[in-house]
Amino acid sequence: MADVLIVGGGPAGMMAGLLFARAGVSVRVLEKHADFFRDFRGDTVHPSTMEILDQLGMLERFLERPHSRVDRAQLRIAGRDWTIGDLSHLATPAPFIAFMPQWEFLDFLRDEARSFPGFELSMNAAVDGLIERDGRVMGVRLADGSELHAPLTIAADGRSSIVRRTGMLEVETLGAPMDILWFQVAKRVPGGGALRGSFERGRLVVLIDRGDYWQCGLVIPKGGAEALKARGLDHVRSLIGAAAPDLELGEIDDWADFHLLSVALDRLRSWHRPGLLAIGDAAHAMSPIGGIGINLAIQDAVAAANILAEPLARKEPVDPLLDQVQRRRALPTRVIQAGQKAAQDNFIGKLLQPGAPLAQAPLAIRLLDRFPLLRRIPGRLVGLGVRRERVRSPVA
Numbered sequence: 001m002a003d004v005l006i007v008g009g010g011p012a013g014m015m016a017g018l019l020f021a022r023a024g025v026s027v028r029v030l031e032k033h034a035d036f037f038r039d040f041r042g043d044t045v046h047p048s049t050m051e052i053l054d055q056l057g058m059l060e061r062f063l064e065r066p067h068s069r070v071d072r073a074q075l076r077i078a079g080r081d082w083t084i085g086d087l088s089h090l091a092t093p094a095p096f097i098a099f100m101p102q103w104e105f106l107d108f109l110r111d112e113a114r115s116f117p118g119f120e121l122s123m124n125a126a127v128d129g130l131i132e133r134d135g136r137v138m139g140v141r142l143a144d145g146s147e148l149h150a151p152l153t154i155a156a157d158g159r160s161s162i163v164r165r166t167g168m169l170e171v172e173t174l175g176a177p178m179d180i181l182w183f184q185v186a187k188r189v190p191g192g193g194a195l196r197g198s199f200e201r202g203r204l205v206v207l208i209d210r211g212d213y214w215q216c217g218l219v220i221p222k223g224g225a226e227a228l229k230a231r232g233l234d235h236v237r238s239l240i241g242a243a244a245p246d247l248e249l250g251e252i253d254d255w256a257d258f259h260l261l262s263v264a265l266d267r268l269r270s271w272h273r274p275g276l277l278a279i280g281d282a283a284h285a286m287s288p289i290g291g292i293g294i295n296l297a298i299q300d301a302v303a304a305a306n307i308l309a310e311p312l313a314r315k316e317p318v319d320p321l322l323d324q325v326q327r328r329r330a331l332p333t334r335v336i337q338a339g340q341k342a343a344q345d346n347f348i349g350k351l352l353q354p355g356a357p358l359a360q361a362p363l364a365i366r367l368l369d370r371f372p373l374l375r376r377i378p379g380r381l382v383g384l385g386v387r388r389e390r391v392r393s394p395v396a
Contacts (some may be wrong), residue, residue: 012280024396
């Protein structure tokens, strides 16, 4: 029997599995898919996450994996580019955002975790339910009917987590006025190094530099995908072209080229109950604004290992410590979600409403573009976050 069962082999689950195994805890990660290959998953690895990898002695190996780098953020509004964020000044081992396909990142964490004897990863292991006895979670029931038991079960299975589907932990919804249609197009001109957004009234397109192509997101009103689809591909291409005229859209010729992300912003009121802890998107679904979701999940995993790994390695009960994890991570979650909600409600939500073309960027955007020192503020918040963690769990 493992000391810890982790439901979900995403960034939070794989990092938690690695850290617990590193501390001498036997851990089994349960991933429902046969592999990690899913397109249009979050793939922004921020400086805060690369600090963690550096503390583990893994950063150099991580950066050998295919990736691209971005150290500034730009918005295109009213026909010109405005620079609004700069990460290059950060005093950290990797002062940039690494864009790496999520499957590459997860493969990397798996390969590193396998060097620890207590780590086990089970693929095709879909969890059908949690086993609860006398008010305490004792393990999980798999889709094939088998049961696994452990002193602690960690739910790291995303915004559709088993703890959410079953109502075992209550969700507080903050709301989101938007969804995103992801797609990709080839780049006309090589080069980059910036995360870009192109904004026009009623038309918002985000562009992520992926080397020889742009990964793009058309931001649409919440629940508006079907109405947009009914108007046809030509209409969608015209919306994209109006906001980002430099994009080559000829290769977008089928609805299969788009992937819908239903944006959510919420958090659990309590992240735990006896024998159970939720982390990452299972505990708090983040808006894609800032691309912070993966990195907040990684920080949760580090905090959980810092607080729980040593007692688990000593076979001590950890139920009294679970609230410490939530209290440690609740403030960063609330601060970042408050910033995302403010951006959604006061900027993005308003721009999604039709109206006259924008004649000027908002004052805050103009100030960030004019004064380079001001750009460091959003750069630091996005790059390093709030109350970032440092690995303190031991090495067995």
